[in-house]
Amino acid sequence: xxxxxxxxxxxxxxxLEGDLRELGFDVRSAVDAADAARLLAEVPAGRRVALVDxxxxxxxxxxxxxxxxxxxxAAAVTGALTAQPEARTALSRALATADAADGLPDAVADALDxxxxxxxxxxxxxxxxxxxxxxxxxHEARAAVSAVDDExxxxxxxxxxxxxxxxxxxxxxxxxxxxxxxARRGLTPNQVTTASLLTALIAAGxxxxxxxxxxxxxGLLLLFSFVLDCTDGQLxxxxxxxxxxxxxxxxxxxxxxxxxxxxxxALGASRGGGHDDVWALALGAMVLQTVRHVVDFSFNExxxxxxxxxxxxxxxxxxxxxxxxxxxxxxxxxxxxxxxxALIAVLTACATxxxxxxxxxxxxxxxxxxxxxxRVLRSLTRRARRTDRAAQALADLADSGPLAEGFAAAxxxxxxxxxxxxxxxxxxxxxxxxxxTAAFAGWGSPWVCVAALIYAVLSGLxxxxxxxxxxxxxxxxxxxxxxxxxxxxIAARSEVNGALPAAFGLVAAVAYHHYDxxxxxxxxxxxxxxxxxxxxxxxxGRALVVALAAAALPTSGFTIALTVLAGALALLxxxxxxxxxxxSHAPAVxxxxxxx
Numbered sequence: 131x132x133x134x135x136x137x138x139x140x141x142x143x144x145x146l147e148g149d150l151r152e153l154g155f156d157v158r159s160a161v162d163a164a165d166a167a168r169l170l171a172e173v174p175a176g177r178r179v180a181l182v183d184x185x186x187x188x189x190x191x192x193x194x195x196x197x198x199x200x201x202x203x204a205a206a207v208t209g210a211l212t213a214q215p216e217a218r219t220a221l222s223r224a225l226a227t228a229d230a231a232d233g234l235p236d237a238v239a240d241a242l243d244x245x246x247x248x249x250x251x252x253x254x255x256x257x258x259x260x261x262x263x264x265x266x267x268x269h270e271a272r273a274a275v276s277a278v279d280d281e282x283x284x285x286x287x288x289x290x291x292x293x294x295x296x297x298x299x300x301x302x303x304x305x306x307x308x309x310x311x312x313a314r315r316g317l318t319p320n321q322v323t324t325a326s327l328l329t330a331l332i333a334a335g336x337x338x339x340x341x342x343x344x345x346x347x348x349g350l351l352l353l354f355s356f357v358l359d360c361t362d363g364q365l366x367x368x369x370x371x372x373x374x375x376x377x378x379x380x381x382x383x384x385x386x387x388x389x390x391x392x393x394x395x396a397l398g399a400s401r402g403g404g405h406d407d408v409w410a411l412a413l414g415a416m417v418l419q420t421v422r423h424v425v426d427f428s429f430n431e432x433x434x435x436x437x438x439x440x441x442x443x444x445x446x447x448x449x450x451x452x453x454x455x456x457x458x459x460x461x462x463x464x465x466x467x468x469x470x471x472a473l474i475a476v477l478t479a480c481a482t483x484x485x486x487x488x489x490x491x492x493x494x495x496x497x498x499x500x501x502x503x504x505r506v507l508r509s510l511t512r513r514a515r516r517t518d519r520a521a522q523a524l525a526d527l528a529d530s531g532p533l534a535e536g537f538a539a540a541x542x543x544x545x546x547x548x549x550x551x552x553x554x555x556x557x558x559x560x561x562x563x564x565x566x567t568a569a570f571a572g573w574g575s576p577w578v579c580v581a582a583l584i585y586a587v588l589s590g591l592x593x594x595x596x597x598x599x600x601x602x603x604x605x606x607x608x609x610x611x612x613x614x615x616x617x618x619x620i621a622a623r624s625e626v627n628g629a630l631p632a633a634f635g636l637v638a639a640v641a642y643h644h645y646d647x648x649x650x651x652x653x654x655x656x657x658x659x660x661x662x663x664x665x666x667x668x669x670x671g672r673a674l675v676v677a678l679a680a681a682a683l684p685t686s687g688f689t690i691a692l693t694v695l696a697g698a699l700a701l702l703x704x705x706x707x708x709x710x711x712x713x714s715h716a717p718a719v720x721x722x723x724x725x726x
Contacts, residue, residue, distance in 0.1 A: 132178040135160050135169050137234040140184045149190050153198055163234055167225050176215050181235040183209040187271040188259035189280035195252040199370050202250035206239040207259040220247045233261060257283055288368035295458045296468035301360045309364035319366040323379045326358035330387035334394030337478060340402035349479035355387060356471045378711030381649040389416050389638055399483035409630035410622050411487035413637060417614040418491060420641045422498050424607040427648045429505045431523040432516060432603035465497040509600045521596040526647060526657030527606035528593055531668015537590025545594035553592045554604040560588030561612030564673060568619040574681050582677040585612060586670035613669040617676050626685035632692035639700035646707045662706050666699055
């Protein structure tokens with residue numbers, strides 16, 4: 131239960147007190163600031179509190195946005211202010227110093243701002259939140275409230291303002307009503323997210339049967355899983371149910387669903403009439419999709435708070451966005467999750483798993499070329515000074531282990547003399563050496579181990595100085611290419627049953643670790659503990675271990691080694707991830723973005 135303190139003289143016939151109770155507040159009344167301070171002191175320290183002007187006139191959803199959103203320690207609209215437990219001390223100080231004969235909540239909000247406390251002020255758009263001072267103004271305010279259907283606004287704003295074409299026109303027109311249906315029955319976003327995951331896993335199971343009816347059922351279930359995937363976020367926005375657990379589930383389940391479905395398709399292909407082995411294509415699709423996301427994340431983190439952050443390319447992009455049809459064309463060409471899942475579902479029902487993966491690989495490769503080229507051009511044409519925070523985020527995304535750290539320390543003096551573009555070039559050379567040697571050297575060749583060691587050395591040199599160069603955001607995705615593709619190639623060269631599925635599991639576990647790092651940084655909590663990163667070996671350490679296993683073990687032993695390594699890494703990263711996301715230190719956010 132939260133507590134709302136009404137300040138000032140109540141207005142006869144006002145529905146305000148009932149509205150506050152509907153939002154879950156215990157309502158008390160105060161005649162002045164001193165009385166409000168006394169009532170505030172009586173509220174238990176762990177409760178959210180609100181100050182609301184008794185003359186308030188506005189939509190219920192205006193109050194809901196201002197007073198119930200759990201993501202912000204303090205929030206306000208005209209006539210209403212809320213503070214969560216962490217902002218209670220600042221609220222008490224502001225209440226003691228606020229100078230207001232009337233309009234106490236607004237005066238306290240201003241005092242909090244003056245004290246440096248961040249007070250969130252939600253965008254209301256057509257919604258009304260006002261404190262009329264007389265009968266005529268009150269009449270006009272009530273007329274303005276009656277003129278706008280706040281439930282329609284609430285439904286509309288439950289949908290993300292920037293979504294893909296398929297999601298916007300084929301899913302959201304009805305999924306928002308499913309979200310409202312769920313809200314009215316007390317369902318939570320986490321429950322809907324879990325239902326979406328279970329539906330996708332059942333779809334993967336249907337695909338794994340290998341028969342046509344199974345493939346058709348898999349495609350339909352995958353689409354329904356995506357509907358639920360849209361619904362969970364819309365439900366969170368509709369009912370303002372944001373949580374730490376929801377942040378974790380929403381951030382990771384999309385990838386788990388998609389990659390589990392890839393595995394189901396690969397199993398189905400091997401069990402179908404043609405006994406087609408497409409595990410290499412499935413692993414390639416997962417690698418390509420993960421690298422695309424890392425490109426997005428790295429670029430955004432590198433430029434999150436860069437100063438002088440403008441370029442002619444960005445200006446051209448903004449100009450194109452002002453033309454209606456180009457907006458949708460540019461959103462579709464990157465093959466975002468809605469378009470991608472629709473493509474996978476339709477092809478699963480109508481074609482073979484091999485065709486699904488080839489179309490997916492070609493489409494995602496073209497999308498990756500388009501987005502990466504645009505980001506490179508922006509980086510080369512802007513003159514931005516990147517901050518220490520951005521450099522640290524890129525260093526965390528690099529996932530350097532003990533070997534790379536040691537070589538970075540040894541090469542720090544040399545790195546200072548290298549040109550600004552050196553880091554991504556060195557990372558690219560290291561990845562190329564590793565992949566090419568794995569591809570062209572014989573199975574079990576010690577040269578692959580030598581290449582893995584060279585990769586570790588060059589990886590350390592690439593991160594030996596802060597990643598503040600124009601193209602340094604390319605370093606983390608290049609490391610992902612080096613590690614993931616090397617594992618794929620080494621497993622494929624073994625030519626033994628089970629090696630590629632084991633490699634799929636290993637890359638999936640590592641990719642989870644990398645996504646977990648991304649979403650922790652996005653939430654402002656920083657990367658996973660260095661102890662965890664060192665325990666996982668870092669990208670260069672894992673590549674070296676796989677190379678050594680290929681050189682030292684027979685093919686059957688290599689498959690077992692990959693399986694054990696995948697299981698150990700999955701257990702390690704999942705344990706730490708679950709510990710973090712269910713703790714009180716995790717950010718209470720719900721992902722608003724839509725990774726490509």
